Amino acid sequence: xxxxxxxxxxxxxxxxxxxxxxxxxxxxxxxxxxxxxxxxxxxxxxxxxxxxxxxxxxxxxxxxxxxxxxxxxxxxxxxxxxxxxxxxxxxxxxxxxxxxxxxxxxxxxxxxxxxxxxxxxxxxxxxxxxxxxxxxxxxxxxxxxxxxxxxxxxxxxxxxxxxxxxxxxxxxxxxxxxxxxxxxxxxxxxxxxxxxxxxxxxxxxxxxxxxxxxxxxxxxxxxxxxxxxxxxxxxxxxxxxxxxxxxxxxxxxxxxxxxxxxxxxxxxxxxxxxxxxxxxxxxxxxxxxxxxxxxxxxxxxxxxxxxxxxxxxxxxxxxxxxxxxxxxxxxxxxxxx
Ligand code: NAP
Ligand code: 12T
Numbered sequence: 228x229x230x231x232x233x234x235x236x237x238x239x240x241x242x243x244x245x246x247x248x249x250x251x252x253x254x255x256x257x258x259x260x261x262x263x264x265x266x267x268x269x270x271x272x273x274x275x276x277x278x279x280x281x282x283x284x285x286x287x288x289x290x291x292x293x294x295x296x297x298x299x300x301x302x303x304x305x306x307x308x309x310x311x312x313x314x315x316x317x318x319x320x321x322x323x324x325x326x327x328x329x330x331x332x333x334x335x336x337x338x339x340x341x342x343x344x345x346x347x348x349x350x351x352x353x354x355x356x357x358x359x360x361x362x363x364x365x366x367x368x369x370x371x372x373x374x375x376x377x378x379x380x381x382x383x384x385x386x387x388x389x390x391x392x393x394x395x396x397x398x399x400x401x402x403x404x405x406x407x408x409x410x411x412x413x414x415x416x417x418x419x420x421x422x423x424x425x426x427x428x429x430x431x432x433x434x435x436x437x438x439x440x441x442x443x444x445x446x447x448x449x450x451x452x453x454x455x456x457x458x459x460x461x462x463x464x465x466x467x468x469x470x471x472x473x474x475x476x477x478x479x480x481x482x483x484x485x486x487x488x489x490x491x492x493x494x495x496x497x498x499x500x501x502x503x504x505x506x507x508x509x510x511x512x513x514x515x516x517x518x519x520x521x522x523x524x525x526x527x528x529x530x531x532x533x534x535x536x537x538x539x540x541x542x543x544x545x546x547x548x549x550x551x552x553x554x555x556x557x558x559x560x561x562x563x564x
Contacts, residue, residue: 228353229298229322229562234262237559238297238321240289240312241304242266242277245394246326249552250301251279257556260563267293268304291315299562301555302326317353322562324355324555328440331356332447341557342499343370344452348561355558358452359444360550361385361464361473366452367523367549368542369479371497372490373453376481376536380459383445386467386474387430388514391546392417400468423468430464439464472514473546481536487528490538494525499549504528512543520545521553 237254241247247268254261266277267289276283287293289304294316302309302316306327313323313330330336337347338356343366348355358366365383372378389396396417403413403423413421420427430441442462450456467474485493495502503512504526512524523544531537544550 228320228351231563232260232262232298234260235298235563236263236265236296237261238265238267238293238300238316240267240293240300240302240308241326242286243268243272243275244303245390245397246303246547246551247301248277249547250303250555251277253548253552253556255279257560259556259559265293265297294319294321297321299324299559301552301559303551303555313354322351322353322355324357324558326357326551326555328359328444329356330354331358331444332451338448338451339558340366340452340554341561342367342497344454345561347452348558355562357551357555357558358448359441360391360544360546361387361441361462361475362445362448362452363550363554364473364523364542364544364546365445365475365477366449367497367499367544368477368494368525368540369449370453371493371500372479372481372485372538373455373458375489375493376483376485378458378479378481379536380461380480381449382461382478384463384465384476385430385441385445386426386465386469386476386514387441388469388471388473388546389422389466390471391430391473391550392466396422397470400470404468418466422466425468427466428463430466438462469514471518471545471547472543473550474512474514474541474543477538477540477542478531479538479540480531480534481538484536485538487530487538490540491528494528499523500525502526502528511541514543517543517545519548521549523549 309329511526527541
C-alpha cells in the first residue's frame, strides 16, 4: 500500500503532546527519510512551531482534509481523534500508525512490536496499531521466554509514570509537589486523588469485571501479539509519582523449567532487552536511569521458589520512547524497508 520512495511525507497527529513531541524527535534522531513533516494538533496549538531537521515546521489543525499527499501518519491525539480522523487518512491513501487504544483489538488491524510479531504488518489494510506502553515494555522480555520455555501464566504489577497520561499529568505532579513543599493546598485535575507522594491503583477507567481498562489491555494485547490465547495474564496497574518510565514486577510461570541464569542468558540475547542485574553492587533497573533509553532493562531475575517452574523479575522501559513513539517509528521503518 505504501509506494517505495526516497523520502516520505510524514504527518504527526498530536505533535504537541508528550508522545507526539517524542515522535518528532525520534524521526529526527533516527534520520527517518522525511521529505516533509506535517505536525497536526488541536486549534489550541495552531501556528505553534516545531523544530525538526534543523527547520521550524508550523502546526496545523487536525481535520479530515489534513492527509492529502501524506504517505505515513503517526497518530497520538487520543482514541476519539483516531476514530474520527484515521479513516479519512486511510481514504486519502495514508498509512496510519495509531498509538491510541482505538483499534488495537480490532481483528482487521495488526498490533505490532517489531521484536515480537513483525510478520503481522504484512496484512495491514491502512491502519497499524501500536500497543499500550505497559504491554510493549513487558512483551519484549516475555517473547524470548515464551519461545524457549512456553509461558503458562504471568502475574504483573506495574508502577507507571505520569507522562503516560500526557503533558497535563506531568504538570499536575510537578505542581502538587511544589504546593506540598510550600504548605499550600494541592489542586487535583487529571487524577481523582493526590498523585504527589502517593500511589494510585487506578489507570484508565474501571470495567465491569473490577479491573481497569489499562490492566485488561495488558491481558488482551499480549495474547493478540503472541498469537496464543493460552497465555494467562493477570495485571494490577498502579500510577506512581514518577515523571518518566514504567516499572513492572513480573511473575512468570513456564511449562519448561528455566533457571535464573538461563533466563538471564535468554534475555541478554534478546533484541530490545538489556539485562542489568547485579544485586551485589545494588545494580537493578531504575526509572531515572532508563529515561531516554530505547531498550527494556531487566533485573532482579530470580526463581520463584513457591512453584516448580517460575521466574520473578523487575523491568523498566521508557513509556514515551519504546512504550509509544519509538515503537511507532520502528513500525514505520519496517514499512519502508
Ligand atoms: P498529551 O500530552 O495530552 O497530548 C495530546 C495531543 O493530542 C496534543 O498534541 C493535543 O494537541 C492533541 N489533541 C488533543 N485533542 C485534539 C483534537 N481535538 N484535535 C487534534 N489534536 C488534539 O497526550 P499524550 O500522552 O501525548 O498521548 C496521546 C495519545 O497517545 C493518547 O491516545 C494516549 O492514550 C496515547 N498514548 C499511548 C501510549 C502507549 O501506550 N503506546 C502511551 C502514552 C499515550 P494540543 O496541544 O493542541 O492540545
Ligand atoms: N490511559 O494508550 O493514563 O491506551 O497512562 C496509555 C496510557 C491510555 C493507552 C495512561 C492511558 C493509554 C494511559
